[in-house]
Amino acid sequence: MKDKILVTGGAGFIGSHLVDSLLKDGHSVLVIDNFDSYYDRTIKQNNIKEHVGSPGYQLIEADIRDRVSIDRIFNTWRPDVVIHLAAKAGVRPSIEDPLMYVEVNLLGTINVLDASVKYAVSRFIFASSSSVYGLNDKVPFSENDALLQVASPYGATKAAGEALCRSYSHCFQLPVTALRFFTVYGPRQRPDLAIHKFAAKIRNDEPIPLFGDGSTSRDYTYIDDIISGIRKAIDWNHKGYEAFNLGNDHPTTLLRLVQLLETALNKQAIIEWQPLQTGDVPQTWANVQKAHDFLGYNPSTDLETGICKFVEWMH
Numbered sequence: 090m091k092d093k094i095l096v097t098g099g100a101g102f103i104g105s106h107l108v109d110s111l112l113k114d115g116h117s118v119l120v121i122d123n124f125d126s127y128y129d130r131t132i133k134q135n136n137i138k139e140h141v142g143s144p145g146y147q148l149i150e151a152d153i154r155d156r157v158s159i160d161r162i163f164n165t166w167r168p169d170v171v172i173h174l175a176a177k178a179g180v181r182p183s184i185e186d187p188l189m190y191v192e193v194n195l196l197g198t199i200n201v202l203d204a205s206v207k208y209a210v211s212r213f214i215f216a217s218s219s220s221v222y223g224l225n226d227k228v229p230f231s232e233n234d235a236l237l238q239v240a241s242p243y244g245a246t247k248a249a250g251e252a253l254c255r256s257y258s259h260c261f262q263l264p265v266t267a268l269r270f271f272t273v274y275g276p277r278q279r280p281d282l283a284i285h286k287f288a289a290k291i292r293n294d295e296p297i298p299l300f301g302d303g304s305t306s307r308d309y310t311y312i313d314d315i316i317s318g319i320r321k322a323i324d325w326n327h328k329g330y331e332a333f334n335l336g337n338d339h340p341t342t343l344l345r346l347v348q349l350l351e352t353a354l355n356k357q358a359i360i361e362w363q364p365l366q367t368g369d370v371p372q373t374w375a376n377v378q379k380a381h382d383f384l385g386y387n388p389s390t391d392l393e394t395g396i397c398k399f400v401e402w403m404h
Contacts, residue, residue: 093117094323095168097153097201098175100124102277103216103270105136106316107172108146117145119166121159121175123152127182128280136277153197163204170323171205173198174216179281180368183243194246198253206261213263214322215254219271219308219336219373220244229376232269232332241368251332258330266322271336271375275312275395276402284309284396287358288350288403296359303344306372308336311390311398321384336375337388349393353400
């Protein structure tokens with residue numbers, strides 16, 4: 090029997106790819122998304138155009154901060170599995186409006202957790218972030234590293250979200266898997282994120298802002314690998330709470346990323362050097378051994394290949 094799977098934030102970048110995968114395998118999928126005005130609504134509508142009208146697909150436009158709506162949705166639909174992707178994302182915007190991040194990422198998460206407990210959800214998957222590691226200088230980042238060096242309000246809300254999930258698992262026996270995503274990119278990537286923004290500017294002969302000296306590095310992870318990790322977490326039967334890194338285990342410097350984009354676009358970037366920004370961290374790098382051992386997670390798309398696929402999609 091196929092699971093009934095509720096996906097919060099299911100019209101976004103990662104969410105819409107996940108829904109593609111779930112529908113293809115015949116699951117019933119209910120998406121909750123509030124079509125946040127952070128970027129143009131038509132982008133999300135485009136993400137889900139193949140889903141609308143699919144058998145087994147339902148979309149409810151609702152905000153996870155609306156406790157009454159969330160309870161009503163769970164009461165009506167009774168999901169087996171909840172994948173909680175909905176969140177305010179982004180380090181820099183979180184510095185400008187920390188309260189909004191707390192309201193969505195913490196109060197919203199509490200509402201989804203409470204409904205999951207009340208309606209006896211069998212598995213809860215929480216989308217966390219490499220931002221929980223913050224200024225951790227031990228690389229690669231491991232799940233047992235202390236999470237006390239977060240560098241932004243966004244990172245703090247994700248670390249606090251994990252703490253809430255752990256406490257709910259402990260107090261209410263809710264099986265929870267927290268997945269720490271490392272710089273996800275690929276087709277449908279949000280327009281404000283580095284790879285999308287840089288590619289668009291290079292293509293249009295506009296200068297790209299690079300912060301610092303180009304030596305900061307990120308563990309860029311292709312969307313298909315992330316979806317594979319989420320799917321494996323859905324299929325993993327366990328009790329209690331576990332956190333896993335979903336990364337690529339191959340950090341790449343900012344300058345190298347720009348070179349790969351130049352090659353894929355066959356164009357030279359015009360670089361505008363800027364000082365390092367508050368909240369940015371010098372590096373991210375996922376140790377994915379635990380995800381490999383427990384879930385069978387095995388990222389297979391290198392950055393060169395992924396960038397080429399992304400540029401193809403952009404064209």
